Amino acid sequence: MKRNSLLRGKRAYKKGCIRAAVQSHATTILMLLFVLLVAAATGCSAAQSSGGADAESKTQAAAQQEPSTLRIMSAASLKDVLQHLAPDFEAGENARIIFNFASSGDLQVQIEQGAPADLFISAGKKQVDTLEQKGLLQAGTRVDLLANDLVVIVPEENRAMAGGIEDLVRNAQIEKVAICIPEASPAGKYAQEALVTAGIWSDIQPKLVMAKDVRQIVTYVETGNVDAGLVYRSDANVSTAARIALVIPAEFHSPIVYPAAVLKNAGSTALAARFIEYLAEEEPSQAFKEYGFKVLREQ
Amino acid sequence: MDLNPVWLSIKVSLIAVSIVFVIGTLLAVLMLRASFQGKSILESLILVPLVLPPSVAGFLLLILFGKHGPFGRVLDMVGIQVIFSWRAAVIASAVVALPLMYQSVKAALESVDPKLEQAARTLGAGELTLLRTVTLPLAWPGFISGAVLAFARSLGEFGATLMISGNIPGETQTIPLAIYTMSQGGDLKAAGVLVAILLATSFSLVLSLNIWKKRSVLWP
Amino acid sequence: MLHLNIAIGLEYFTLRAEIVIGNEILVLLGPSGCGKTTILKCIAGLERPAQGFIRLNERTLFSSIDAIDIKTRFRRIGFVFQDYALFPHLTVGENVSYGLIHNRIPADRPVDIEEILETLKIDHLRDRYIKQLSGGEKQRVALARTLILRPELLLLDEPLSALDSDTRREVQSELKELQRQWDIPFILVTHDREEAARLGDASAQVSIDDRLHGFVHIKQGASRVG
Numbered sequence: 244m245k246r247n248s249l250l251r252g253k254r255a256y257k258k259g260c261i262r263a264a265v266q267s268h269a270t271t272i273l274m275l276l277f278v279l280l281v282a283a284a285t286g287c288s289a290a291q292s293s294g295g296a297d298a299e300s301k302t303q304a305a306a307q308q309e310p311s312t313l314r315i316m317s318a319a320s321l322k323d324v325l326q327h328l329a330p331d332f333e334a335g336e337n338a339r340i341i342f343n344f345a346s347s348g349d350l351q352v353q354i355e356q357g358a359p360a361d362l363f364i365s366a367g368k369k370q371v372d373t374l375e376q377k378g379l380l381q382a383g384t385r386v387d388l389l390a391n392d393l394v395v396i397v398p399e400e401n402r403a404m405a406g407g408i409e410d411l412v413r414n415a416q417i418e419k420v421a422i423c424i425p426e427a428s429p430a431g432k433y434a435q436e437a438l439v440t441a442g443i444w445s446d447i448q449p450k451l452v453m454a455k456d457v458r459q460i461v462t463y464v465e466t467g468n469v470d471a472g473l474v475y476r477s478d479a480n481v482s483t484a485a486r487i488a489l490v491i492p493a494e495f496h497s498p499i500v501y502p503a504a505v506l507k508n509a510g511s512t513a514l515a516a517r518f519i520e521y522l523a524e525e526e527p528s529q530a531f532k533e534y535g536f537k538v539l540r541e542q
Numbered sequence: 543m544d545l546n547p548v549w550l551s552i553k554v555s556l557i558a559v560s561i562v563f564v565i566g567t568l569l570a571v572l573m574l575r576a577s578f579q580g581k582s583i584l585e586s587l588i589l590v591p592l593v594l595p596p597s598v599a600g601f602l603l604l605i606l607f608g609k610h611g612p613f614g615r616v617l618d619m620v621g622i623q624v625i626f627s628w629r630a631a632v633i634a635s636a637v638v639a640l641p642l643m644y645q646s647v648k649a650a651l652e653s654v655d656p657k658l659e660q661a662a663r664t665l666g667a668g669e670l671t672l673l674r675t676v677t678l679p680l681a682w683p684g685f686i687s688g689a690v691l692a693f694a695r696s697l698g699e700f701g702a703t704l705m706i707s708g709n710i711p712g713e714t715q716t717i718p719l720a721i722y723t724m725s726q727g728g729d730l731k732a733a734g735v736l737v738a739i740l741l742a743t744s745f746s747l748v749l750s751l752n753i754w755k756k757r758s759v760l761w762p
Numbered sequence: 763m764l765h766l767n768i769a770i771g772l773e774y775f776t777l778r779a780e781i782v783i784g785n786e787i788l789v790l791l792g793p794s795g796c797g798k799t800t801i802l803k804c805i806a807g808l809e810r811p812a813q814g815f816i817r818l819n820e821r822t823l824f825s826s827i828d829a830i831d832i833k834t835r836f837r838r839i840g841f842v843f844q845d846y847a848l849f850p851h852l853t854v855g856e857n858v859s860y861g862l863i864h865n866r867i868p869a870d871r872p873v874d875i876e877e878i879l880e881t882l883k884i885d886h887l888r889d890r891y892i893k894q895l896s897g898g899e900k901q902r903v904a905l906a907r908t909l910i911l912r913p914e915l916l917l918l919d920e921p922l923s924a925l926d927s928d929t930r931r932e933v934q935s936e937l938k939e940l941q942r943q944w945d946i947p948f949i950l951v952t953h954d955r956e957e958a959a960r961l962g963d964a965s966a967q968v969s970i971d972d973r974l975h976g977f978v979h980i981k982q983g984a985s986r987v988g
Contacts, residue, residue, distance in 0.1 A: 348726060419626060424709060426727020452626045452708035453723075459705060462601075467609040468625050660808050661847035663834040665907065666865030675864060679851050 310339040313514045314359060316350045317342060318366035318501065320391075320430075320457060320475055324534040325364075328527050335521075338514055346428055346456065354379060354506060361509035362518060364388065364501060367429030371502045381512065384505040386519055390537040391499040392476040393433050395489040396464050408437070408491060411471060412446045421460045421472040424453045429499075434473035436496035461485060475499070477535035500539075543735060546712050547720035551740075554628060554716055555696035558635035559643075562692050565636075566643030567685070571673075574651055589641045596701020603634060603706050626708035631716055634703040635696035642695055643688040650684020651677060683755070690751045694744045764915055764947050768804060768814030768824075772797050776812075781966070787941050787948040789962035791955065798951040799844075802917045805949070806841050807834035819914050835865075840908030842918040846900045848892045854903050855879075855888040861911045873910045881943075882906045898929045909944065916941075918950040922957065934960055 310333070317325055322344045329340045343350070343360065351370040354363060355377065363380075365371045374380050395408070406413065411420055422438075423431030431453070438444045452469060454460045460472035465484040472485075479487045503522075505515045521527060523540040531538050569588060573581060591599055607614045607624040617624055624630050654677050662672040700718040707714035709723065717740050724733035763784050770777040777797040781788065790798045803809040804824075805816060813826040818839070823832045849857050859875050879885035882902040892900065901921060908916060921937075922930045938961060941948045952958055958965045 419708075421708075424723050424726065426723050426729070428726075452710060454709070455704050462604070466604065466611075468604070655847065657843050657845070657847040658849060660806075660834075661841065661843060661849075661907075662860070662864070663808070664806055664837075664839060664841040665861035665911065666835045667860075668835060668864075671864050675860075676849060 308337060310337050311511055311514055313338050313340045313361055313511050313518060315340060315342050315362045315364065315515075315518070316354065316358075316360045317344055317362075317364040318347045318350070319344045320366055320477055321364060321501070323481060324477075324530055324536070327534075328522075328530055331526070332518060332521055336514065336517065340518075348427065357508075359508070359510070360506055361511045361515040362503060363506055364503040366499075366501055367432075368497075368500060368502060369429070371504055374504070374506075379507050380504040381507055381509065384516060384519070386503055387500050387539050388503050388519070388522060389501040389531060390539055391501070391535070392493070392537070393430075393437055393473060393491040393496060393499065394476045394479050394487045395471050395491065396461070396474055396479045396482070396485040397471050397488045398464055398467050399484050399486055401470065401486075401488070408441045408489065408495075409443060410489075411438075412443045412450070417470040418450060419452050419469040419471075420447060420450045421452045421454050421463050421469040423457060423460065423473075424455065428456060430457050430473075430475060433496040433499055437473070437491050440495040475535070480533075480535035501536075543732060544711075547715055547717045547736060548739060550628070550631075550712070550715065551697055551717040554631045554635055555693050558632045558639055558696045559689055559693045561632070561636050562639045562643045563685070563689055566640055566688060566692075567647050569644055570648040570651055573648060575669075588644050591638045592641045597705065599637060600634070600702035600705030603630075603637065603702055607633065607706070625706050626710065626714070628707070628714055630707040631699075631703050631714050634706060635699045637702065638699050639692035639695045643692040646684050646688030646691060647681075650681035650687075653684070654680045687751060687755070690747055694747045697740060697744060764805075764816075764818050764949075766805065766814065766816040768801075768811035768816065770797065770800055770804060770809075771812045772800065777801070781949075783947050783949070783964065785941075785945045785947055786963035787938065787950060787961055789958040789965040790949065790951045791953070791958045791965055793953060799919050802841070802919055802949065802951060805915070806839050806917055807832060807837050808841075838911070838914045840911065840913035840916040842901070842904045842908060842916070842921050844919045844921075845924065846904040848900060848903055848907070850892050853889050853891055854884060854895070857892070857903055858906045858910055860907065865911060873912060875910060878906045878910045882909075897925045898933060901925070901933060905940070909940075913946065915946055916944075916948045918948065920951055920953070922952070923954075930957075937961060 315325070322342075325342065329342070332338065333340055343353075343358075345353075347365040347367050347370045350363065350365070351373060354360060354374060363371065363374065371380070371385065375385065395411070411417055422434035425431035425435040435444065438447055452463075454463065454472075457474045457478045460469070460474050461478055461482050463469040464472045465482060471488070473491075476487065476490065479485065503519055505512055505519075509515055522531075523538075528538045528541070569584075573585060604625065605611050607617070607630070609615075609618070609625070614624060622629070624633065658676055658680070659672055662676045667675065697716075698718060699716070700722065703714075703716060704719055704722070707716075707719070709715050709719050711720075715723070717736050721733045721736045721740070724730070724736070763782070765782045767780040768778070770779070777800065779801050790801065792798050800809060804811045807823065810831060811824065811826070814824070815822065815826070816824040818837070821832075822828070822830050823837050824830060849860065852860065855875070858879065862875070876885065879888060882905055884899060884902045884906060887895065887899060887903070892903070895903065904921075918937075922933055925933060934957065937948070937950075950961060952961075
């Protein structure tokens with residue numbers, strides 16, 4: 244009897260040992276898994292942004308050339324369409340594009356502080372004007388690429404905005420209206436201009452809510468947290484749960500224009516210039532229109 | 543110079559800290575005294591705001607307290623609106639301050655020698671009595687620490703607040719939001735004043751806390 | 763009278779203990795880590811045995827068969843901890859009167875606090891804080907704190923290990939005298955053989971044999987050591 248209990252004890256002891264070993268190494272195992280996960284994730288996203296180039300460079304073994312790098316600093320509102328167009332350009336030019344999407348204001352500051360980049364595409368004139376004044380652009384490369392419209396979006400089910408922009412104040416069912424922070428983003432500034440021109444700026448103050456960027460406004464509208472939001476048409480296009488209730492006439496605000504320019508310290512000047520030309524071609528122009536932009540250089 | 547953001551920040555942070563003081567203490571006591579499954583999971587949930595990017599935190603809060611969110615709908619029925627009101631700012635501050643309060647209180651409670659509590663039990667004290675007469679009197683410095691840290695952290699809350707409070711001047715534009723708005727808009731002087739106020743306040747809070755910790759002789 | 767027979771599952775072995783003692787001093791002798799303190803804690807209700815029973819003066823404090831497990835605060839057992847566990851935020855007087863004020867079941871005839879302070883020769887220390895006391899003084903405060911409640915049993919976990927040899931001898935005689943006065947069982951844990959010899963009316967060895975079982979077995983009136 245005593246021997247049996249001893250054996251049982253030994254087995255339990257071994258099981259306990261294994262469990263103890265796993266437990267004591269659990270932290271290490273989890274950390275390793277975590278590191279692997281992060282590595283895999285970064286590997287995947289890196290492959291995504293420069294996928295085309297890698298595949299192409301393999302089939303162009305004969306050319307035996309390293310893909311040249313193009314660094315583009317672009318306004319966040321162009322992220323979807325530019326990422327859509329990138330593989331095509333990368334394949335055609337044996338290039339690898341590295342994007343930096345952020346608000347135009349942040350990008351301007353980064354460029355002023357010497358961040359390495361070849362091309363700057365802004366959502367507003369102010370930022371490019373400032374860089375031009377500071378001599379940070381290559382002369383003669385500045386071009387107005389695109390234009391955009393300011394629109395009022397509402398949740399899908401809403402029947403509001405029938406009476407034009409004044410509906411924002413007159414319609415009691417519209418309780419909250421979202422715009423971007425005017426001081427902080429061009430989208431906000433345009434919205435403010437439009438509301439001032441329409442004569443409803445002071446009346447709309449109690450209903451006004453200010454968001455950090457346009458994507459947030461779209462989220463607010465989609466989730467029903469605000470009843471109307473002023474965003475770019477290109478952003479409204481992306482959303483499925485919000486619809487465009489009103490396109491604000493262009494006279495109500497300064498022209499919403501997207502200028503682009505090659506930077507003074509560009510490493511790949513020729514490539515940058517070629518990208519600007521590429522964007523005027525037929526396929527990219529078509530893509531821009533689908534995404535809700537207006538193309539300014541029809542060929 | 544519009545100092546509304548300062549009063550707003552103080553009001554929001556004081557309310558947030560009061561909430562967090564109670565909840566943090568309850569959670570710490572629960573963790574240490576009660577036994578139940580899933581303690582690690584609960585603790586991770588409490589601490590996650592420490593490592594969560596503010597935009598993620600803001601997004602989660604928007605979903606929870608938004609018009610169609612679980613909490614938002616319930617509160618709506620009682621007529622309380624959270625999103626785009628000062629309550630949103632309070633909630634955002636409370637969420638990021640809670641881990642600090644919780645950890646301070648938990649550490650303070652754990653630092654009390656368990657033998658003292660055992661002794662109290664042998665002397666006939668019930669659990670609440672021993673909490674009141676032995677544990678808390680010995681642990682209260684940790685509570686103060688936690689509250690001060692929580693307050694300082696609340697003052698600086700930005701990312702999540704920006705997402706759910708609407709940045710409405712005078713109502714939800716706390717100091718960090720005002721600094722952001724002003725500096726982005728080019729009014730660097732006004733932004734600088736607020737930065738100085740925020741920095742000075744947070745710094746002196748943390749400094750006084752450290753000095754008090756070093757100097758305090760709690761009993762001879 | 764204390765009568766217990768318990769099995770305690772410790773980290774590496776099972777400890778079995780059977781103790782029957784009257785109003786005398788039982789010394790538990792053994793090396794560190796063999797479970798002596800655990801036995802005390804089980805008697806006090808601070809830990810729970812795996813099985814068995816503990817009866818004190820006709821009250822069943824613990825019985826695994828009958829599913830009885832009286833909470834510590836109702837057991838009427840005094841415990842002097844190894845480093846005395848005196849409350850640092852209270853004065854000597856407040857420490858001693860703690861049980862009086864906060865006891866769930868007040869003692870039938872509580873001892874007058876002045877009397878107990880005098881008996882243990884610490885009345886002049888009443889308003890001092892614990893930090894200001896010597897080892898011997900702390901020990902007396904710890905004793906006063908428990909005895910004021912007239913416990914039915916006193917447990918002492920290595921009470922003299924922190925004292926220097928002179929104080930030790932003095933306190934040893936005082937403890938013996940105290941036990942005679944109070945006429946309740948004392949169970950004292952120590953690793954010092956000489957101390958066991960000097961103090962114990964009866965002693966029990968806690969040892970671990972090859973088959974990983976520890977035994978404590980003492981019956982009333984067993985061999986007097988000394």
